[in-house]
Amino acid sequence: MERVRSKKKTPGCVFLSHNSKDKPAARELGLFLVAEGVNVWFDEWKIPPGRSIAANVSDALANSSHFLLIWSCHAKRSRWVRKEIFSALSDDIENGQPTVIPVCLDKTPLPALLRDVKYLRYDGGTEQDRFRIVSAVLDRHPSEEFTRAIVKKYRELVDGGPRGIKACPECGYRGLKWKDSNPSCPECKWR
Secondary structure, X not given: OOOOOOOOOOOOXXXXXXXXXXXXXXXXXXXXXXXXXXXXXOHHHHOOOOOOHHHHHHHHHHOOOEEEEEEOHHHHOOHHHHHHHHHHHHHHHHHOOOEEEEEEOOOOOOOHHHOOOOOEEOOOOOHHHHHHHHHHXXXXXXXXXXXXXXHHHHHHHOEOHHHOEOOOOOOXXXXXXXXXXXXXXXXXXXX
């Protein structure tokens, strides 16, 4: 029985296409969007154990309004990524969605069919990366909630309040050394 795809796309659903070697960057980009309330389809968040990967990917692609292609030398060699690109481009030609946004991690040239599409450069998870990704998907600037959440989490993990520092404020290492009530980090040499 042939499956019929719905032409209606879920507004704000962003599909993250990536090679597994680029998963840390994909995870970070997904977090930038989730912090803004965007529904993000990221395989490690959405595919339960024991479920069909192909069926889940197919359903997600059919219901995405945005297709973020995390592009790199690894993605270029990936058959999965190539199939996801073809599916997204086919849906874009047929239905006008999803919006395809390439995010380049390195200098690997984009596939020929995407060379005329404006891409974003990923610089390792900087605040500028967050600004560009959120602006491209939501067509507005990021909110301050993400920054507030980061500061709150930083204080929770690093600043122990009156009892002292719980982790190195430079690298996050929790095995600080204490001498005369002054902490130092054996990992990054912070003092």
